[in-house]
Amino acid sequence: MRKLKIVIILALISIILSIATFNQPKKHEDIFINSNNIEGKQNLRKDIFTQKELEWIEYNKNKIFKVGLAIDYAPIEYIDKKGNPKGLGTEILRKVNEITGLKFRLYDNIENETWDDMLNNIYSGKIDILSTVSNTEKRSKGILFSKPYIETTLVILGHKDNVIVCNDLKALIDKKFVCMKGYFLADDLLLDNPDTNITLVKNTEEAIKYVNNKKADYTICEIPLYTYYKEKDIYKNIRIIGEIKEKNPIMVGVRKGLEPLVDIVNKTIENINQNEIYEKALVIPNESNSEKKLIIIIIILVIILSVVIKYLHDTFKKLVKAKKETEKANKEITRFMTNISHDLRTPITVILGYTQAIIDGHVEDSKDKDKYIERIYQRTKYLNELIEDFFLVARLEDNRITIFKEPVDINRLIKSIVLEMELSFNNKVIDLVLELDKNITEPIEIDKLKMYRAIENLINNAIKYTNQNGTIKIKTKLLNNSQVEISIQDNGIGIKEEDIPYLFDRYFKGKNRGNNKESFGLGLYITKEVINKHNGRIWVESKLNEGSVFYILI
Numbered sequence: 263m264r265k266l267k268i269v270i271i272l273a274l275i276s277i278i279l280s281i282a283t284f285n286q287p288k289k290h291e292d293i294f295i296n297s298n299n300i301e302g303k304q305n306l307r308k309d310i311f312t313q314k315e316l317e318w319i320e321y322n323k324n325k326i327f328k329v330g331l332a333i334d335y336a337p338i339e340y341i342d343k344k345g346n347p348k349g350l351g352t353e354i355l356r357k358v359n360e361i362t363g364l365k366f367r368l369y370d371n372i373e374n375e376t377w378d379d380m381l382n383n384i385y386s387g388k389i390d391i392l393s394t395v396s397n398t399e400k401r402s403k404g405i406l407f408s409k410p411y412i413e414t415t416l417v418i419l420g421h422k423d424n425v426i427v428c429n430d431l432k433a434l435i436d437k438k439f440v441c442m443k444g445y446f447l448a449d450d451l452l453l454d455n456p457d458t459n460i461t462l463v464k465n466t467e468e469a470i471k472y473v474n475n476k477k478a479d480y481t482i483c484e485i486p487l488y489t490y491y492k493e494k495d496i497y498k499n500i501r502i503i504g505e506i507k508e509k510n511p512i513m514v515g516v517r518k519g520l521e522p523l524v525d526i527v528n529k530t531i532e533n534i535n536q537n538e539i540y541e542k543a544l545v546i547p548n549e550s551n552s553e554k555k556l557i558i559i560i561i562i563l564v565i566i567l568s569v570v571i572k573y574l575h576d577t578f579k580k581l582v583k584a585k586k587e588t589e590k591a592n593k594e595i596t597r598f599m600t601n602i603s604h605d606l607r608t609p610i611t612v613i614l615g616y617t618q619a620i621i622d623g624h625v626e627d628s629k630d631k632d633k634y635i636e637r638i639y640q641r642t643k644y645l646n647e648l649i650e651d652f653f654l655v656a657r658l659e660d661n662r663i664t665i666f667k668e669p670v671d672i673n674r675l676i677k678s679i680v681l682e683m684e685l686s687f688n689n690k691v692i693d694l695v696l697e698l699d700k701n702i703t704e705p706i707e708i709d710k711l712k713m714y715r716a717i718e719n720l721i722n723n724a725i726k727y728t729n730q731n732g733t734i735k736i737k738t739k740l741l742n743n744s745q746v747e748i749s750i751q752d753n754g755i756g757i758k759e760e761d762i763p764y765l766f767d768r769y770f771k772g773k774n775r776g777n778n779k780e781s782f783g784l785g786l787y788i789t790k791e792v793i794n795k796h797n798g799r800i801w802v803e804s805k806l807n808e809g810s811v812f813y814i815l816i
Contacts, residue, residue, distance in 0.1 A: 307361040310529050318522040319362050326365045327523075329355065330380035330389040333372060334465045337490050338414070338512075339394040341372070351393025354411055354514060358530045364523075366391065376464055378444030384517045391523075392515035396446040406518055408527040410511035414484040416447075418504035421476055429504040440469045440478035446510075447482055467491060474499045484510065559642060560613055567610075613638050665712065665795050669705035672746055673698040673738055679718050680736065686725050687734075695735040702740045706816060708796055713816075716792040719785045720750045720812045727810070728754035741815075748814040757804040765802060766790040 308316060331351060333341040339349035347368060355366050369380075369389045383389045385404040397407045418428060436459070441448050443462035461478055463469050469481040470488075474497040491497055514527045616634040625631045676698065680687075687694050724734045735751040757765065764770045768787040793800045796816050804810035 305360060306363060307533070310361075310533050311526065315522060315526055315529075319364060319526065323363055324365075326367050327390040327520075328369045328388070329366050329391045329393055330369045330372065330383055331393050332377040332380065332465070334467065335377070335394070335487065337486050338484060341368075345373075347393070349394060350412055350512070351395075351514060354527070354531065354534075355391070355393055357534050358527055361530060361533075362526060364526070376444065377442060381444050384515065387517060387519075390517050390520060394512055395515040396510055396512060398446045398449045400449045401446070401515070404518060405515040406521060406524045408514040408516070408524055409531055410513050411531050412512050413509035414486070414512060416482055416506040416508075416510050417485055417488055417502045418480055418482055418506065419470065419473055419488060419500050420480045420503040421473055422499050422501045424479065424501075424503055427503055429507060437479035438477075440472040440481050442466050442469055445482075470497050470500055473497075482506070559638075560617060563610075563613070563642065613642065663712075663791075663795065665709045667707040667709055667796075670708050670710050670713070671705050672708075672748070673702055675710065675714060676717065676736060676738065676748070679714060679721060683718070683721060683725070686722070690725060690728065691731050692725060692728055693731070693733045695733065697735065697737040699738045699740050699746075702738060702746060704744075706746055708816060709792075712792045713796070716789040717748065717750075717814070719789045720814075723785065724750050724752040724754065724810075724812075727756075728752045746816055748816070749811055751809065751811040753809040756806040756808050757802070757810055758806055762802060762804060766800070 331339050331347055339351055342348050358364055384392055438459050440461040440463060442465050466483050466487055470491055472478040473481050516524050616638050619625050620634055625634055728734060733753050737749045739747045741747055766786050790800050793814055798816035800814050802810055802812050
């Protein structure tokens, strides 16, 4: 009873603290302000600025310029959960700060205002700068524009049932058009066609939602935005029905009266490393054709893989220190890095091969090109999942994974996992048998998302190693001590007896893998660690060529 009281008191304190924290206004860090400048030091690039510009910088060194941006224009520009700006324009201003010492801070009320409000704020002088903006005739009356630092490709989005394929806005002028209020194309459309049937909404996501739900015929956005919302898999009914030929130049906008700042921004743009900006902003630049886009994707993959290799190197350095067996550890590093190089080479070679075929013009038929691009996408998706596993393992090893338990109906959770994996079962014509114990009436305390991942890993392995027309049986069982036992049984290729003791070890790959060569031995290791953090137990029983049964006890 005493323990219960203590738990209740601690829970109440946690709730009070959470409410207090939640109600506190979000304060933006001075993320554009260089700490060196705060201490009076400067990294001023005197070699690229005129004497007049240097004097202006000196005169304004203690001024803080207020910055406005679109808070929900991911991934081009947005504010993250910590209240800090992200995107290309943000990185441009960081560079201006770095080489001039000029200070920038987000406009205080930015979370409560739309992009259209930002435009009005710069006209009225409430803010000084828009980090990411396009030039229009209407805007040029109140805004000074830098030179473009990127050009984006615009696509026309429609409902998947829409049979229209069009690359010209004029052909769609009599259709229902929806876009974000303040969007530059809305200015142009209304200027040239004041009677256009246009609906203005709060942001691009709302515009996409309109099209998804058939409230409007089409909308327009940049390719990175379309990709971002498509990957979220929320709006499943949208598709690209056309691409605007003209590119959209994106610039930094400065309020009138700050003319010297425009020249300073221009010289910064001329003297920055574009690749560094793209990498920090995590934005894929859009080129004029699909081949160049594929090349950019490959470059980004190489950067990501470099980060992964760096992580692997650090991990093995820790292994050397922990075991104090330098010679043995070095041999292990060499062996593992050799395996890594071999296993990564296959998807990279596939991506490069298909891309080169497209670039060299060997693939002329559009259907074949689509098929190649789909294969490149699948290989890229595989590498992305692999990278996510690497970083999850890193967090597990650093003990940075926190378990957030909540009451969960385990039978319902398993049903939802199976439903999501229905296509995988159907592709291999696998017979699924569910035997869920109806005596499990009380929810169990688990971290729902992490347990979902653990069970999904086991079911996915069962599918991989079960042949066509096989059977997979998933069972739950309530034990006498109120614990629940989950079992995933298959009649697949089974596991060699000598491999079983090492099956849950990190990076272990069994010899009997059939045709499933693309494995880094992380899935079962992650699953075991998740179960351990729930104070549970996982084990396996298997016979070669007869099948396996994985058990979870929680």
